[in-house]
Amino acid sequence: MSIYDYTLKDGKGNDVSLKDFEGKVIMVVNTATGCGFTPQYKDIEAMYEKYHDKGLEIIDIPCNQFAGQAPESDEEIHEFCTLHYNTQFPQMKKSDVNGDNELPLYTYLKSQQGFKGFGHGPKAMAMGAMLMKMDRDYKNKPDIKWNFTKFIVDRAGNVVERFEPTAKMSVVDSFVAGLL
Numbered sequence: 001m002s003i004y005d006y007t008l009k010d011g012k013g014n015d016v017s018l019k020d021f022e023g024k025v026i027m028v029v030n031t032a033t034g035c036g037f038t039p040q041y042k043d044i045e046a047m048y049e050k051y052h053d054k055g056l057e058i059i060d061i062p063c064n065q066f067a068g069q070a071p072e073s074d075e076e077i078h079e080f081c082t083l084h085y086n087t088q089f090p091q092m093k094k095s096d097v098n099g100d101n102e103l104p105l106y107t108y109l110k111s112q113q114g115f116k117g118f119g120h121g122p123k124a125m126a127m128g129a130m131l132m133k134m135d136r137d138y139k140n141k142p143d144i145k146w147n148f149t150k151f152i153v154d155r156a157g158n159v160v161e162r163f164e165p166t167a168k169m170s171v172v173d174s175f176v177a178g179l180l
Helices: 040-054 074-085 104-112 122-134 169-179
Strands: 007-009 015-017 026-031 056-062 150-153 159-163
Touching: 007 040, 015 026, 015 056, 026 040, 026 169, 040 056, 040 074, 040 169, 104 159, 159 169
Parallel strands: 026 056
Antiparallel strands: 007 015, 026 150, 150 159
16 A cells, blocks of 8 residues: 555545645645644645645645544634635545544554654643553554644655654754755
8 A cells, every 4th residue: 555545535525536646745734723733734834835836735634533622514624724824735524543433544644654752842741741641651652642743755655754743843844845
Protein backbone atom coordinates (compact mmCIF):
# COMPACT_ATOMS: atom_id res chain seq x y z
CA MET A 1 0.00 0.00 0.00
CA SER A 2 1.03 3.58 -0.57
CA ILE A 3 -0.63 6.85 0.35
CA TYR A 4 -1.95 7.05 -3.21
CA ASP A 5 -4.10 3.95 -2.66
CA TYR A 6 -6.41 5.80 -0.24
CA THR A 7 -9.59 7.68 -0.93
CA LEU A 8 -11.24 10.13 1.47
CA LYS A 9 -14.63 11.84 1.51
CA ASP A 10 -14.74 15.61 1.35
CA GLY A 11 -17.13 17.63 3.50
CA LYS A 12 -19.87 17.21 0.89
CA GLY A 13 -19.43 13.43 0.69
CA ASN A 14 -17.53 13.34 -2.62
CA ASP A 15 -14.65 10.91 -3.09
CA VAL A 16 -11.16 12.43 -3.09
CA SER A 17 -8.46 10.06 -4.33
CA LEU A 18 -5.03 10.76 -2.91
CA LYS A 19 -3.71 9.60 -6.28
CA ASP A 20 -4.79 13.08 -7.43
CA PHE A 21 -1.97 14.47 -5.26
CA GLU A 22 0.77 12.24 -6.67
CA GLY A 23 4.02 14.16 -7.16
CA LYS A 24 3.05 16.79 -4.58
CA VAL A 25 4.24 17.38 -1.03
CA ILE A 26 1.25 16.65 1.20
CA MET A 27 0.50 17.69 4.76
CA VAL A 28 -2.32 15.70 6.37
CA VAL A 29 -3.63 17.33 9.55
CA ASN A 30 -6.45 16.42 11.93
CA THR A 31 -8.15 19.58 13.13
CA ALA A 32 -10.79 20.94 15.49
CA THR A 33 -12.54 24.28 15.73
CA GLY A 34 -12.58 24.59 19.53
CA CYS A 35 -9.04 23.59 20.45
CA GLY A 36 -6.22 25.60 21.98
CA PHE A 37 -4.26 24.75 18.81
CA THR A 38 -7.02 26.00 16.45
CA PRO A 39 -5.09 29.25 15.76
CA GLN A 40 -2.61 27.05 13.84
CA TYR A 41 -5.14 27.30 11.01
CA LYS A 42 -3.67 30.77 10.36
CA ASP A 43 -0.15 29.37 9.89
CA ILE A 44 -1.39 26.39 7.88
CA GLU A 45 -3.28 28.68 5.51
CA ALA A 46 -0.20 30.91 5.21
CA MET A 47 1.86 27.84 4.23
CA TYR A 48 -0.78 26.87 1.69
CA GLU A 49 -0.74 30.32 0.11
CA LYS A 50 3.07 30.45 0.11
CA TYR A 51 3.75 26.94 -1.21
CA HIS A 52 0.69 25.67 -3.07
CA ASP A 53 1.98 26.84 -6.45
CA LYS A 54 5.29 25.09 -5.67
CA GLY A 55 3.56 21.75 -5.08
CA LEU A 56 2.16 21.70 -1.51
CA GLU A 57 -1.23 20.19 -0.84
CA ILE A 58 -2.87 20.31 2.59
CA ILE A 59 -5.53 17.82 3.57
CA ASP A 60 -7.59 18.97 6.55
CA ILE A 61 -9.45 16.18 8.36
CA PRO A 62 -11.66 17.53 11.15
CA CYS A 63 -11.92 15.20 14.12
CA ASN A 64 -14.09 15.25 17.24
CA GLN A 65 -12.20 12.56 19.19
CA PHE A 66 -10.24 14.88 21.46
CA ALA A 67 -12.39 16.43 24.20
CA GLY A 68 -15.25 16.94 21.73
CA GLN A 69 -13.59 20.02 20.25
CA ALA A 70 -15.17 19.72 16.78
CA PRO A 71 -18.86 19.03 17.48
CA GLU A 72 -20.21 20.94 14.46
CA SER A 73 -21.41 19.52 11.16
CA ASP A 74 -18.99 19.40 8.21
CA GLU A 75 -20.69 22.45 6.73
CA GLU A 76 -20.44 24.42 10.00
CA ILE A 77 -16.75 23.50 10.37
CA HIS A 78 -16.07 24.67 6.81
CA GLU A 79 -17.91 27.96 7.48
CA PHE A 80 -15.92 28.51 10.68
CA CYS A 81 -12.58 27.90 8.95
CA THR A 82 -13.29 30.08 5.95
CA LEU A 83 -14.79 32.88 8.04
CA HIS A 84 -12.10 32.99 10.75
CA TYR A 85 -9.00 31.81 8.86
CA ASN A 86 -9.86 32.23 5.16
CA THR A 87 -8.84 28.62 4.52
CA GLN A 88 -8.63 27.55 0.90
CA PHE A 89 -7.13 24.06 1.19
CA PRO A 90 -9.27 20.91 0.87
CA GLN A 91 -11.29 19.98 3.93
CA MET A 92 -12.48 16.42 4.31
CA LYS A 93 -15.42 14.88 6.11
CA LYS A 94 -15.11 14.85 9.89
CA SER A 95 -13.61 11.48 10.77
CA ASP A 96 -11.96 9.42 13.50
CA VAL A 97 -8.18 9.16 13.51
CA ASN A 98 -7.91 6.53 16.26
CA GLY A 99 -9.85 3.44 17.26
CA ASP A 100 -12.22 1.00 15.62
CA ASN A 101 -13.65 3.58 13.22
CA GLU A 102 -10.42 5.37 12.29
CA LEU A 103 -9.84 6.23 8.68
CA PRO A 104 -7.69 3.57 7.00
CA LEU A 105 -5.44 6.43 5.89
CA TYR A 106 -4.62 7.11 9.55
CA THR A 107 -3.82 3.45 10.20
CA TYR A 108 -1.30 3.75 7.37
CA LEU A 109 0.13 7.12 8.44
CA LYS A 110 0.67 5.95 12.03
CA SER A 111 2.38 2.78 10.78
CA GLN A 112 4.83 4.94 8.84
CA GLN A 113 5.52 7.58 11.51
CA GLY A 114 4.85 6.73 15.14
CA PHE A 115 4.74 9.05 18.10
CA LYS A 116 8.19 10.44 18.96
CA GLY A 117 7.30 12.85 21.76
CA PHE A 118 6.02 16.37 22.21
CA GLY A 119 9.39 18.10 22.32
CA HIS A 120 10.17 20.70 24.96
CA GLY A 121 8.47 23.69 26.50
CA PRO A 122 5.32 24.44 28.49
CA LYS A 123 2.83 23.13 25.92
CA ALA A 124 4.79 19.90 25.52
CA MET A 125 4.89 19.39 29.29
CA ALA A 126 1.17 20.14 29.62
CA MET A 127 0.28 17.67 26.85
CA GLY A 128 2.45 14.97 28.43
CA ALA A 129 0.94 15.50 31.87
CA MET A 130 -2.62 15.42 30.52
CA LEU A 131 -2.03 12.25 28.51
CA MET A 132 -0.24 10.52 31.37
CA LYS A 133 -3.47 10.83 33.39
CA MET A 134 -5.43 9.17 30.57
CA ASP A 135 -2.93 6.48 29.58
CA ARG A 136 0.34 5.87 31.41
CA ASP A 137 1.69 4.05 28.33
CA TYR A 138 0.76 6.74 25.76
CA LYS A 139 4.40 7.28 24.73
CA ASN A 140 4.65 3.74 23.36
CA LYS A 141 1.57 3.91 21.14
CA PRO A 142 1.44 5.40 17.63
CA ASP A 143 -2.07 6.80 18.15
CA ILE A 144 -2.79 10.43 17.40
CA LYS A 145 -2.55 12.21 20.73
CA TRP A 146 -4.47 15.42 19.98
CA ASN A 147 -5.79 17.81 17.36
CA PHE A 148 -3.39 19.35 14.83
CA THR A 149 -1.02 16.41 14.46
CA LYS A 150 0.61 16.77 11.05
CA PHE A 151 2.00 14.10 8.72
CA ILE A 152 4.25 15.19 5.88
CA VAL A 153 4.45 13.17 2.67
CA ASP A 154 7.20 13.83 0.13
CA ARG A 155 6.77 14.01 -3.64
CA ALA A 156 7.51 10.28 -3.95
CA GLY A 157 4.69 9.37 -1.58
CA ASN A 158 6.84 8.58 1.46
CA VAL A 159 5.51 9.61 4.88
CA VAL A 160 8.68 11.38 5.98
CA GLU A 161 7.73 13.19 9.18
CA ARG A 162 5.15 13.55 11.91
CA PHE A 163 4.75 16.77 13.84
CA GLU A 164 2.79 16.85 17.06
CA PRO A 165 0.55 19.87 17.75
CA THR A 166 3.20 21.29 20.09
CA ALA A 167 5.74 21.63 17.26
CA LYS A 168 6.44 25.21 16.27
CA MET A 169 4.78 26.01 12.98
CA SER A 170 7.99 27.69 11.83
CA VAL A 171 9.71 24.29 12.11
CA VAL A 172 6.92 22.63 10.12
CA ASP A 173 7.15 25.38 7.51
CA SER A 174 10.94 24.98 7.17
CA PHE A 175 10.65 21.21 6.84
CA VAL A 176 8.00 21.48 4.13
CA ALA A 177 9.98 24.18 2.29
CA GLY A 178 12.95 21.81 2.22
CA LEU A 179 10.88 19.23 0.33
CA LEU A 180 9.66 21.66 -2.31
